[in-house]
Structures are given as structure tokens and as C-alpha cells.
Amino acid sequence: MELIKKGKTKDVYALNDGNILLKFKDDVTGNATTGEQDPGGNQVVGQVEGVGMHALKVTSYYFELLNKKGISTHFVSSDLDKGEMIVRPATMFGNGLEFVVRYVATGSFIRRFGQYIKDETSLNPEIMEVTLKDDSRNDPPLTKEILASLNLLTFKQFKKIEKEVKKVCGVVKCDLAKRGITLYDIKVEYGIVDNKIALIDEISGGNLRAYKNGKKLTYLELSQEMFG
Numbered sequence: 001m002e003l004i005k006k007g008k009t010k011d012v013y014a015l016n017d018g019n020i021l022l023k024f025k026d027d028v029t030g031n032a033t034t035g036e037q038d039p040g041g042n043q044v045v046g047q048v049e050g051v052g053m054h055a056l057k058v059t060s061y062y063f064e065l066l067n068k069k070g071i072s073t074h075f076v077s078s079d080l081d082k083g084e085m086i087v088r089p090a091t092m093f094g095n096g097l098e099f100v101v102r103y104v105a106t107g108s109f110i111r112r113f114g115q116y117i118k119d120e121t122s123l124n125p126e127i128m129e130v131t132l133k134d135d136s137r138n139d140p141p142l143t144k145e146i147l148a149s150l151n152l153l154t155f156k157q158f159k160k161i162e163k164e165v166k167k168v169c170g171v172v173k174c175d176l177a178k179r180g181i182t183l184y185d186i187k188v189e190y191g192i193v194d195n196k197i198a199l200i201d202e203i204s205g206g207n208l209r210a211y212k213n214g215k216k217l218t219y220l221e222l223s224q225e226m227f228g
Contacts, residue, residue, distance in 0.1 A: 096133030
């Protein structure tokens with residue numbers, strides 16, 4: 001097993017069989033100035049014991065659910081006791097793209113457009129945004145035309161991923177709604193796995209905002225609400 005990369009919330013290892021091992025950590029992202037936890041944050045603001053295991057638990061649940069629905073993902077298996085997930089290797093678009101689906105205006109959306117819309121306003125229809133995965137440049141936003149000009153995505157690939165992203169996020173939104181949880185927004189990643197466009201990375205409290213009874217759920221609270 002060879003270390004490939006140390007990430008903010010996961011370390012990445014190459015396995016001898018060609019697959020990849022993701023080791024989930026207890027680090028949480030957020031606002032470095034205030035120390036507030038925020039799944040949209042680009043900086044590690046501390047550690048919370050158990051966050052890694054719970055993030056893996058939620059991620060495993062959703063990837064298994066999506067696989068059963070015939071949606072392509074990189075997921076192979078997970079070991080909650082070890083905090084590890086095995087996935088198939090993926091080729092990134094550039095150095096990585098993030099796809100954000102927003103159902104409610106909040107977070108960075110309000111920081112950018114708060115002159116025209118109030119915080120926690122429902123967005124109908126939902127909005128999908130694409131950003132570069134580039135912390136040093138604060139994840140700059142991209143249009144489909146920019147993506148094509150930078151040779152990151154063709155128009156055909158963009159259209160397919162847009163459809164898949166909304167389908168995947170819709171599955172998560174509906175599943176959470178059955179539990180009385182409202183999904184405000186969610187960030188997912190895609191790559192090429194086995195020559196097919198597929199969902200990669202994770203789906204957990206680390207990359208979505210969810211509320212219950214008007215209260216924002218923390219990383220741990222989301223898992224506890226889902227699994228007890």
C-alpha cells in the first residue's frame with residue numbers, strides 16, 4: 001500500500017490490486033477565522049472525534065443505494081471499524097471539478113447574491129454550479145463554455161454529468177426528506193471510472209448542508225439522525 005495524497009479529510013493510498021483505499025480522518029473543514037464548521041469550507045478548522053467514521057457510514061450507505069439504482073460510482077466496499085473505503089481508480093477532469101446543487105439559498109450563494117435574495121429562500125428550480133477544485137483560488141466557478149474552452153469537459157460530457165448530478169442529488173434529497181431532514185445544498189465530484197463517467201469521492205455531512213426542525217445538523221448529528 002502506497003500513500004498517494006494526504007487530503008483535508010481523507011488520505012489516499014494505492015493498493016496492490018490496482019484499487020484505491022480512502023482513509024477517512026476526523027478533520028473538519030470550515031471558516032478558519034471563526035472556527036465554524038462548514039462543508040463549503042476549504043480549510044481544516046479542527047478535529048471532532050468520530051467524524052471520519054460517521055462520514056464513511058453515510059457515504060457507504062448512499063453509494064450502496066446509488067449502485068443498487070444502477071448509477072455508476074467508484075465504490076467497491078468499506079470497513080467502518082477501520083474507517084476505510086475501497087474504490088476503483090478514477091481519472092479526474094483536470095485537477096478535479098466540484099458540482100454543487102442548491103435547493104435553498106445559503107452559504108456562499110448568499111455571500112455572492114445576497115443583494116437580490118434572502119438567506120434560506122427556496123430555489124425553484126434547483127441550481128447546479130460547477131467550480132474548479134482549487135483551494136488556492138477559492139474554487140473559481142465555471143460555465144459550460146469555460147469548461148469546453150479549458151478542455152476540461154465537452155458539451156456532451158457536461159450535459160450527461162448535469163443529468164447525473166441532479167439525479168444523484170435528488171436521490172439523497174428524497175431519502176433525507178423521508179427522515180424529516182431538509183437538504184439545502186450538496187457538493188459532489190465526478191471522474192472517469194472504467195471508461196465511464198461516474199460519481200466519486202464521498203457523500204456525507206462533509207459535503208452537504210442539512211437541517212431538521214430549523215436546526216443545521218453537524219457532521220455527527222446527520223449520521224445520528226440517519227442511523228440512531
